[in-house]
Amino acid sequence: MPEQITKSTAVEAAEIAARSGGAFTQWSRLSSQERALFLVAIADALDANRDELVSIAAEETGLSEARLTGELNRTAVQLRLFATTIADGSYLDIRLDEADPEFALGQRPDIRRILVPRGPVVNFSASNFPFAFSVVGGDTAAALAAGCTVVVKAHSGHPRLSVRTHAVASEALTNAGAPAGVLQLVIGQEAGVALIRDEHIKVGSFTGSLYAGRLLADEAAARRDPIPFYGELGSVNPVVITPAAIAERGAGIAAEYVASVSGSAGQLCTKPGIVFASSAAALEGDISAHVGQVGEHRLLNKNISDGFDKRREEVLAADGVRVIAEGSLRRDEDGNAWVTPTIVAVGIDAFRRAGDALREEAFGPLSVIVESGDDADYAALLDEFFEGNLTTTLHVGAADSGQHLDELVRRAALTSGRVIFNQWPTGVAVTPAMQHGGPWPATTIDSTSVGTAAIQRFLRGVAYQNAPQDMLPAELRDQNPEAVPQHEDPAGSSWSWGKV
């Protein structure tokens, strides 16, 4: 019997936002090394409470224990990653201009620049990642690391897990001596909207649907003082498979494709939703066989089940669609759908005519193979059909090369944040070089929500001019006690100086 989770009121949200503002004063003044220790304390607490947290998550989301255990591990590693990132101090992008009395355009003063946290953040949790994009997930870890305080809006799909994860993290922070109010939680849409409007909140972040994300982005932009809103809203993650790739590795591609479409029941931001191939003929036998081996999987909740059910019916009913694997969909007593993968093929002309019915993201295990013919110009097709995606995947063979392929790679980079070769988009490394974000509608402000560069969402620059050494942040001083990397621009350089 699930315990009752009470929704936060708008009044409570206002109090929580004010508390976040108060906590920011203390949290932002800690050294990076001090904040790093608190992040590690949260990671340790996740590890220590693994069994309980995974069990609640499995019950609320229907995701497998293996997947959830991996996700919890990743979430803990992610917190430690940001601890490492800030301990080094290179993220502060320290720049020191030496004073120069004989500058190109007159005198130049001593100027020292550092990045500082933007302020309290509201972070809207995702349905499909109850750990990695929720209470202490990526944006929370990056924001806390940057020196921002965080208020998390729990996702309605896993409220008990959200409350419990918050309790575990809060206890770890308190025991480690963190200021109160650094990480808070609200429940319910009303509180979430109140927060994005609240004057104490200086940044919004979000992972979810285009519809909800756009509403919140509009709220952030309509404030008396607009704030940055980093939303990940939707992506179909196109894949191109060349004839040469099919000839060389057709069977392996078919197997990997089915695994990528069906993993976590297709409820991944980077699921390959649309595949361009000259023809599906050489792949469909293998695809069909592999789908037959995929067990039934529950979708996250009733809302997502309804959405997937509707999209799947639209796809199956679209003119010219040929079913490769119809998949199954049955509802349980809670209204949750249990599904196996649906994979269809469609000719390029029918795909073109079908419009959004085949082009929009279907959140679940469904993918469309567009049979583009032998002479397809894949670069032109990417341009024609896609505005912005998290990823574009290219399966190419040894015979593929030259100007045609160069153009395809360029178009892929123009319309997405990650270009993948001969692998699949549904694994995202949490590393320095990762980019998880792309042009609209993949993200609202194109930036990354995964990897160490994600910390940049939560930072702004401040320059100190002609400051006495003891008035400078420690990282900007000549003495540089924490040995943070400092980029110096020595006197005698040719930069300019003028009046603004």
Added chain:
Amino acid sequence: MPEQITKSTAVEAAEIAARSGGAFTQWSRLSSQERALFLVAIADALDANRDELVSIAAEETGLSEARLTGELNRTAVQLRLFATTIADGSYLDIRLDEADPEFALGQRPDIRRILVPRGPVVNFSASNFPFAFSVVGGDTAAALAAGCTVVVKAHSGHPRLSVRTHAVASEALTNAGAPAGVLQLVIGQEAGVALIRDEHIKVGSFTGSLYAGRLLADEAAARRDPIPFYGELGSVNPVVITPAAIAERGAGIAAEYVASVSGSAGQLCTKPGIVFASSAAALEGDISAHVGQVGEHRLLNKNISDGFDKRREEVLAADGVRVIAEGSLRRDEDGNAWVTPTIVAVGIDAFRRAGDALREEAFGPLSVIVESGDDADYAALLDEFFEGNLTTTLHVGAADSGQHLDELVRRAALTSGRVIFNQWPTGVAVTPAMQHGGPWPATTIDSTSVGTAAIQRFLRGVAYQNAPQDMLPAELRDQNPEAVPQHEDPAGSSWSWGKV
């Protein structure tokens, strides 16, 4: 007799935006070194046409030839600065994750991340910097350097200069072999609004009033596909002068203050608009004397003259205001105001009661000294009165130190982008460490429009996963022909890897 400048229509704006999109394909593919040479070509052309450009600018803006010559020099230096910045390649923030078969959470692929240009930019020129923040000013230089194409919306205050500067720069680009359409110009508000709405345009930048900036920011946010809009909207640039500073350097401070308020007739974004001092008594004799030596200066145009006239009347009429230097204001036959500085003092309580009448920016040579009493808590005053400013200036003495001053410095950094000690805000170095931007309403998205970090406005990240060497941008290859700095994350590091 000024030639007639025809306003661009919305239809022309659409054609220009489409041309910018076409040119972007070519411009963004050039190497950084190639783009750098084109920036230098524009700088050389400015230098070669200095006399003519300064003469048109002086006629249109009323700014002095000395000031305009300095500004043109700065603009040329700024273009060369960005040429140097991109030639080095560190701005690309290259990150290489080595493939790692034994990663913390499974296998890790080879991932390589680079920054790429966002796309065509519309850049709205400023009234007060006909060179440095106009056709080939800071945002244009940074955007072109990043690989974006640019459409400039000319400011109505200097249309002939805009057309001529654009012609000079275009000729230089063409002669150097640049693609057509890299830098274009439109005239008039209708075309400007059409551009911020146009689907080919991916970034907006702006320097001007809160009113116009907010309108454009709202347009950018309301698009079907919202785009980043970097606007610099307004700043009163508070100054704190401690009793110790007055005791040590009162006469010098008074002289420098008058110079900072009156330079370019106070029409600078960083003019010190509000000064907190325990009392103005020790300064006002010197201030008055120095103002008496400032000659009459024309304001930029009739709009700005009207605005300044109104604000000045409001300030002079506010309850409790004591005039230190009334200044003068007369209109010429074109409606332009000719002015000398107005400086007033007011007690803290009267300042508090006066609200926006004394607190809002007055664009022109006017500044308010707030007499805060001997026991003033300047940190609390900054907090009470200011939301966001480009700069905060602290004049302190040798006797000032300790917790009280630490708190003041922290609050200054919290509410502004540059904190200046014992100097004045109206000089902005165009250098790596400069920050010209601050919390709302100083800028819409807190970022810098001056200095090398300004290039970050125009870049987004793209990661390449498991790419064959010959499919990678040159800067990401092992061979690294241009020896761009590459930050490597070797196999064996502890980052994480999971499913998204």
